Amino acid sequence: MSVSTATPSPQQYLAAQMRWRPLEVAFWLATLAPFVLAPSYLVLASQIAITALFALSLDLILGYAGIVSLGHAAFFGFGSYTAGLIAKWGWGEPLSGLLIAGLAAGLLGYAMSFIIARFRHLALIMITLGLGLLLAEAANSASWLTGGADGLQGVRMWKLFGLFAFDLYGHTAYAYALAVLFLVFLAARRLINSPFGLALRGIRENATRMPAIGAANAGYIRTIYTIAAAIAGVAGGLLAQTTETVSLETLSFQRSADVLVILILGGAGRLYGGIVGAIIYMVARDQFSSINPQYWYFWIGALLIAVVMLLPNGILGGLAQLMPAGGRR
Amino acid sequence: MSASVPSTALSIQGLDKRFGALAVVQEMQFDLPRGARYALIGPNGAGKTTLINLITGMLKADRGRIFLEGQEVTALPPEGRVKRGLVRTFQINTLFPHLSPLEAVALAVCERCGATSTWWRNLPAYGDAIEEAHAILVSLQLGAHCYRPTRELAYGQQRLLEIALALATRPKVLLLDEPAAGVPQGESAELFSVIAGLPRDIAVLFIEHDMNAVFRFAERIIVMVSGRLLLEGTPKEIAGDARVREVYLGGAHRG
Numbered sequence: 302m303s304v305s306t307a308t309p310s311p312q313q314y315l316a317a318q319m320r321w322r323p324l325e326v327a328f329w330l331a332t333l334a335p336f337v338l339a340p341s342y343l344v345l346a347s348q349i350a351i352t353a354l355f356a357l358s359l360d361l362i363l364g365y366a367g368i369v370s371l372g373h374a375a376f377f378g379f380g381s382y383t384a385g386l387i388a389k390w391g392w393g394e395p396l397s398g399l400l401i402a403g404l405a406a407g408l409l410g411y412a413m414s415f416i417i418a419r420f421r422h423l424a425l426i427m428i429t430l431g432l433g434l435l436l437a438e439a440a441n442s443a444s445w446l447t448g449g450a451d452g453l454q455g456v457r458m459w460k461l462f463g464l465f466a467f468d469l470y471g472h473t474a475y476a477y478a479l480a481v482l483f484l485v486f487l488a489a490r491r492l493i494n495s496p497f498g499l500a501l502r503g504i505r506e507n508a509t510r511m512p513a514i515g516a517a518n519a520g521y522i523r524t525i526y527t528i529a530a531a532i533a534g535v536a537g538g539l540l541a542q543t544t545e546t547v548s549l550e551t552l553s554f555q556r557s558a559d560v561l562v563i564l565i566l567g568g569a570g571r572l573y574g575g576i577v578g579a580i581i582y583m584v585a586r587d588q589f590s591s592i593n594p595q596y597w598y599f600w601i602g603a604l605l606i607a608v609v610m611l612l613p614n615g616i617l618g619g620l621a622q623l624m625p626a627g628g629r630r
Numbered sequence: 631m632s633a634s635v636p637s638t639a640l641s642i643q644g645l646d647k648r649f650g651a652l653a654v655v656q657e658m659q660f661d662l663p664r665g666a667r668y669a670l671i672g673p674n675g676a677g678k679t680t681l682i683n684l685i686t687g688m689l690k691a692d693r694g695r696i697f698l699e700g701q702e703v704t705a706l707p708p709e710g711r712v713k714r715g716l717v718r719t720f721q722i723n724t725l726f727p728h729l730s731p732l733e734a735v736a737l738a739v740c741e742r743c744g745a746t747s748t749w750w751r752n753l754p755a756y757g758d759a760i761e762e763a764h765a766i767l768v769s770l771q772l773g774a775h776c777y778r779p780t781r782e783l784a785y786g787q788q789r790l791l792e793i794a795l796a797l798a799t800r801p802k803v804l805l806l807d808e809p810a811a812g813v814p815q816g817e818s819a820e821l822f823s824v825i826a827g828l829p830r831d832i833a834v835l836f837i838e839h840d841m842n843a844v845f846r847f848a849e850r851i852i853v854m855v856s857g858r859l860l861l862e863g864t865p866k867e868i869a870g871d872a873r874v875r876e877v878y879l880g881g882a883h884r885g
Contacts, residue, residue, distance in 0.1 A: 312754050491750060492749045498753075500741065503737050512709040513795075
């Protein structure tokens with residue numbers, strides 16, 4: 302490849318847009334900082350990494366393919382209970398358990414994707430909300446399996462790689478969650494920069510035009526919905542494994558709403574939006590709740606209104622306007 | 631596939647469409663030869679755009695059959711017809727606002743090649759598809775604007791991108807729904823010279839209201855009135871036909 306002073310070829314131009322930026326490398330290095338700078342916050346850090354992974358999975362469908370969901374916790378919770386139950390029934394190996402959690406949630410997502418691919422916009426909000434509520438109530442009533450409102454007890458994880466026990470301080474939990482987040486992020490980054498990712502953005506930008514260039518939208522939507530469900534299941538599985546318990550809250554409407562808020566806060570369709578949103582939302586919640594344990598949602602509300610009014614495209618969207626190099630992909 | 635390529639690119643036979651009690655298209659039929667440059671004209675509300683929607687499968691016809699190079703496509707969904715080479719553009723820009731023209735046309739090329747099922751390779755790995763997309767944009771004088779978001783392009787450039795997207799699918803039959811809609815008179819001539827310069831193996835049918843453009847660029851003209859075929863003929867025949875005058879100018883103007 303020769304470096305010419307003239308304008309780059311279209312191929313080089315596209316490749317340059319997808320190259321790793323120094324800021325990205327700095328960001329991922331900074332995620333290691335809590336080990337040194339805030340060792341007493343590693344439990345929180347692991348929760349943030351898990352939430353970031355969950356938000357990343359929502360970004361793939363909402364931010365890239367324009368599929369709205371208000372019931373994404375269904376897959377998070379399904380993965381959570383799957384991972385929890387496997388460990389409870391005697392197989393406490395984390396990595397295989399996590400894989401099974403992802404596969405189980407992916408299967409559920411695949412089954413639901415046939416309904417999802419037929420609707421858009423408001424109808425989709427209602428359908429995803431309904432499916433989420435159905436699953437939450439099913440888990441509530443099947444208390445013989447899930448432990449109901451008491452949560453799933455008796456989850457015992459083995460050591461990670463047979464070496465690292467899940468300790469109270471969250472060393473293993475954060476390292477584990479962060480590593481999974483990073484690996485999934487790499488895969489998601491590759492996915493959105495691929496021709497398939499371009500087709501997803503095509504659906505988001507204009508679902509009517511897609512058939513007119515020969516594209517069957519439903520197939521793409523089913524695929525990405527299945528992938529997103531599997532990732533959400535992995536995130537849920539991580540929570541079950543690192544906390545060694547599963548509560549009904551993992552399936553709740555609140556969790557579906559929170560992850561949507563986190564993604565919009567950070568900036569949808571930006572890959573880093575969910576991660577940045579998760580950091581800000583969860584750190585803010587932690588700080589606000591320690592200042593005022595009763596009314597901390599007041600401040601979360603104020604934060605949301607301020608961000609949406611001042612930065613309609615989320616925090617990353619606002620930053621991108623300051624730095625012309627980082628465009629929306 | 632076949633040794634002898636049919637001389638008829640597109641054949642429409644007895645298309646009917648009703649919206650409730652309103653018959654929008656009735657017994658519509660015509661043949662489009664290979665490499666044709668035909669115009670479809672008719673007053674507002676004649677059902678021209680509905681006809682395009684029926685032919686491309688965006689609306690389902692109540693009755694009638696559609697053949698592309700001798701093969702029936704009536705049962706195929708819109709994307710299936712596009713894959714066979716039956717392609718349209720839109721009267722109102724139907725583009726991808728936040729994608730650059732290069733990305734949008736590359737998407738259409740990748741779709742045609744089947745690359746869009748791949749998620750584990752980066753787009754730049756598909757050098758041929760990107761080069762082809764770029765070449766199409768350059769041929770339509772969009773080369774200088776291919777990296778900007780589509781929504782930032784001038785209106786006339788967006789009209790050209792409509793055609794570029796269609797060309798990326800390698801059409802056999804191209805249906806252009808008012809390609810110059812909204813473009814100032816002076817610039818529409820430029821747009822039509824692009825259309826006239828399209829590869830000769832593509833059969834083109836365009837809807838247009840500007841009669842100067844129609845008479846200049848169409849080899850034959852199909853006149854549609856109230857959902858029905860009024861007549862088909864050369865520009866000369868159409869210009870001299872009393873019924874067409876009646877429809878377009880009405881009795882009052884001549885009176």
